[in-house]
Each structure stands twice: as C-alpha cells, then as structure tokens.
Amino acid sequence: MTDYDVLRVFCAPNGGYGNELGVVRDGSLLPDREDRQALAAKLGFSETVFVDDPERGVIDIYTPSVRLPFAGYPCVGVAWLLDVPELVTPAGVVGVRLDGEFSWIEARAEWAPPRTFRRYGSAAEVDDLSVPPAGEWVYAWAWEDEPAGRIRARGFPGRGDGVDEDEATGAAALLLTERLGRALNISQGAGSQILTAPQPHGWVELGGRVVLER
Incomplete structure (x- = not known):
C-alpha cells in the first residue's frame, strides 16, 4: 500500500471535526492517473491529493470517482502540510498564507x-x-x-x-x-x-x- 498522510481540514476551535483528507506526499510512486484514481477510490476520502513537486507545490486532486482541477479543502490542507507560498493546480496557481491557527488559500470561484x-x-x-x-x-x-x-x-x-x-x-x-x-x-x-x-x-x-x- 502506498504511504499517505491523513489530515482533518476545517476543524472546530477545539481541534475536533474537520473533513478527512488523504495526502500522498510522493506522487512519483503513482504517476499514472488510473492508479491514482484507483487509490482514491480505495481510500474513500472525499478527496485524495498527490503531491508531484513539494517545493513548488504542484498537486493533483481526486475524489473516489473523478479527478478535479481544483478543490478547496484539499488545497487548505496541503498548504498547511507543505508550508509553501503557493500551490499549482490544473485550474491555476493558488495563493497560500499561514496565519496563526488558520491556514488560508486564495482562489477564484470559477x-x-x-x-x-x-x-x-x-x-x-x-x-x-x-x-x-x-x-x-x-x-x-x-x-x-x-x-x-x-x-x-x-x-x-x-x-x-x-x-x-x-x-x-x-x-x-x-x-x-x-x-x-x-x-x-x-x-x-x-x-x-x-x-x-x-x-x-x-x-x-x-x-x-x-x-x-x-
């Protein structure tokens, strides 16, 4: 089984709740989209992220059934995990800032x-x-x-x-x-x-x- 981290994103003030997110930090372990989709389906999280370049913040996002060009809570979670100034998604470049207990991204609604x-x-x-x-x-x-x-x-x-x-x-x-x-x-x-x-x-x-x- 490919190694992955599990984050909870958008937690309550006491650290509870939040949406679980799977993150494969080394995306090179599963370079093919079909294999990534299969793992995302097996894990069963709302989304699973594959990190293709941790220094540049290049990521690839999957639900259990489809690949997404962008998704909000995966970007917030990976921004916190990688601590990078931006994320690169197929939809565009997502701005990142960390502010105390909160992790923020800047994206476009479209x-x-x-x-x-x-x-x-x-x-x-x-x-x-x-x-x-x-x-x-x-x-x-x-x-x-x-x-x-x-x-x-x-x-x-x-x-x-x-x-x-x-x-x-x-x-x-x-x-x-x-x-x-x-x-x-x-x-x-x-x-x-x-x-x-x-x-x-x-x-x-x-x-x-x-x-x-x-």
Whole structure:
C-alpha cells in the first residue's frame, strides 16, 4: 500500500471535526492517473491529493470517482502540510498564507465545480435534512446570524461513490462567498468551521484549521 498522510481540514476551535483528507506526499510512486484514481477510490476520502513537486507545490486532486482541477479543502490542507507560498493546480496557481491557527488559500470561484445551492429559513431546517437522492451536488444553507455573516451549511455530493455528505467543502464556500459578496463564517457538517473573505479582482480567501490525524 502506498504511504499517505491523513489530515482533518476545517476543524472546530477545539481541534475536533474537520473533513478527512488523504495526502500522498510522493506522487512519483503513482504517476499514472488510473492508479491514482484507483487509490482514491480505495481510500474513500472525499478527496485524495498527490503531491508531484513539494517545493513548488504542484498537486493533483481526486475524489473516489473523478479527478478535479481544483478543490478547496484539499488545497487548505496541503498548504498547511507543505508550508509553501503557493500551490499549482490544473485550474491555476493558488495563493497560500499561514496565519496563526488558520491556514488560508486564495482562489477564484470559477475554478470550483458547479453546485446547487438551496437556502433554508433556519439552521434547524438544515440540521433536519435527509441525504437527497444521487444526482446534483447540493449545498444546503441558512443564516444563523446574517449581520455577523454566520451560516449553517451541509454538503451533499450526490455522486453515488459512497460519500453521501461532506463534512466540510471549501469549493462550495468559495461559490457562496462570491454569490453573497461578503465574508462568511460557516459551520458545516457535524461541527467544522470554514472562514471566507472576498478579495479584489474576483479572488476569494478560504481558511480554516488543519490537524494531522496520522
């Protein structure tokens, strides 16, 4: 079995929760896309990242079923792990900064895959949702405190690949931030925290806590 690290990304203030991420630090061990896709499917994380150049930050991202040109929480996690000034993805160059307990990336919302956004009237309604049928990638959300920018959200990939709900999804947070045009503090899943802030010229910052699980 290829060696890999497991991170939790977008953790709560106490270090709990967060979305698990698999990271193969030496991507040269599996250079072929088919082999990478097979490993990502076997591991079963929402995403698995292969690092092709740790010094330049060149990475390759896979869900259990598809390769992605960009994804938010994998970039936040790998940025923390590699401690590099930028990441190079097929979608473009992602800016990186580490700020105390938070790791931040800067990316463009158009790099994110499309999502179906469903707004609800209260956080309780979001909490009570059942997993929808496979099909659309659904991001369900509601204001917890609109003046403060606090949002309750849940993400349902709808891919039918065994990941019924994502604990924390950076790409969806990027898209929602662009749509609302303001900084957000998102509570997603069982207790994960995602921070965002719109930047000039169409960029969005995305940040959170990262923990090395193993």
